[in-house]
Amino acid sequence: MNNFKFVFSDFDGTLTFKEGLSPIFFDILKLLELKKIPLVIVTGRSLSWGHFLLTHFPFLTDVIVEGGGAIVSLSDKFITEECMVEIGEVERLTHFLQEFHREFPKIKLSVDSFGRKTDRAIELHDLQDGILFHHIEDFLRNHNINFSTSNVHLNFWCGEVSKYIAVDHFLKKQKLDQSECVFFGDSLNDQAMFKSFKNSVGVSNISAVINRLEHKPTTILTGDENIGPFGVLNYLKKNL
Numbered sequence: 001m002n003n004f005k006f007v008f009s010d011f012d013g014t015l016t017f018k019e020g021l022s023p024i025f026f027d028i029l030k031l032l033e034l035k036k037i038p039l040v041i042v043t044g045r046s047l048s049w050g051h052f053l054l055t056h057f058p059f060l061t062d063v064i065v066e067g068g069g070a071i072v073s074l075s076d077k078f079i080t081e082e083c084m085v086e087i088g089e090v091e092r093l094t095h096f097l098q099e100f101h102r103e104f105p106k107i108k109l110s111v112d113s114f115g116r117k118t119d120r121a122i123e124l125h126d127l128q129d130g131i132l133f134h135h136i137e138d139f140l141r142n143h144n145i146n147f148s149t150s151n152v153h154l155n156f157w158c159g160e161v162s163k164y165i166a167v168d169h170f171l172k173k174q175k176l177d178q179s180e181c182v183f184f185g186d187s188l189n190d191q192a193m194f195k196s197f198k199n200s201v202g203v204s205n206i207s208a209v210i211n212r213l214e215h216k217p218t219t220i221l222t223g224d225e226n227i228g229p230f231g232v233l234n235y236l237k238k239n240l
């Protein structure tokens with residue numbers, strides 16, 4: 001039996017099912033609300049997505065977005081934003097984009113890049129040509145631009161950003177120890193959390209990338225009954 005004080009979770013593929021919200025997501029919110037345990041979504045989605053989540057799901061008060069690039073919070077109906085990246089790095093990314101578009105004039109940024117501050121994204125659907133994907137990765141590497149893939153995007157950014165750095169910063173502000181918390185994830189961009197977080201759970205669809213993970217979650221769920229939000233709900237029911 002655990003007494004988790006906070007639950008952290010990735011969004012796409014972990015709280016969503018088949019690329020959409022399902023009733024299970026609402027069951028998770030209901031269970032955590034009943035137990036009075038806050039949920040902090042830790043996602044590669046944009047700052048504007050953080051705003052959307054806070055304004056549509058009243059149970060949520062904090063969302064970590066852009067892979068740890070910013071924290072969006074709601075308090076007394078005021079929404080605040082904490083940028084986790086130095087302004088110089090945000091500007092370097094803006095300048096780099098001009099070079100990127102010169103090199104890859106046909107590659108579009110994801111539509112939600114308009115709502116991004118500390119990173120940009122390209123839809124993985126637009127990068128199904130493996131040679132082009134590797135060419136882009138090499139270009140980012142050669143320009144000292146960091147990158148990672150989520151379930152849906154290739155994200156890239158300047159500066160030191162990770163889901164774990166942002167979660168650690170958040171926990172220090174809340175005066176919480178990470179051993180009192182649990183994290184759920186399913187993809188490569190959750191790796192920093194799997195590496196450094198004491199209690200981490202991979203939902204069963206993590207099997208698609210498990211061999212590419214250098215650091216694996218402490219608990220790995222298996223079976224179709226533990227895909228995405230089903231795995232999150234099953235684990236919480238057993239462990240709260």
Ligand SMILES: [Mg+2]
Binds near residue numbers: 150
């Ligand atoms: Mg994911």
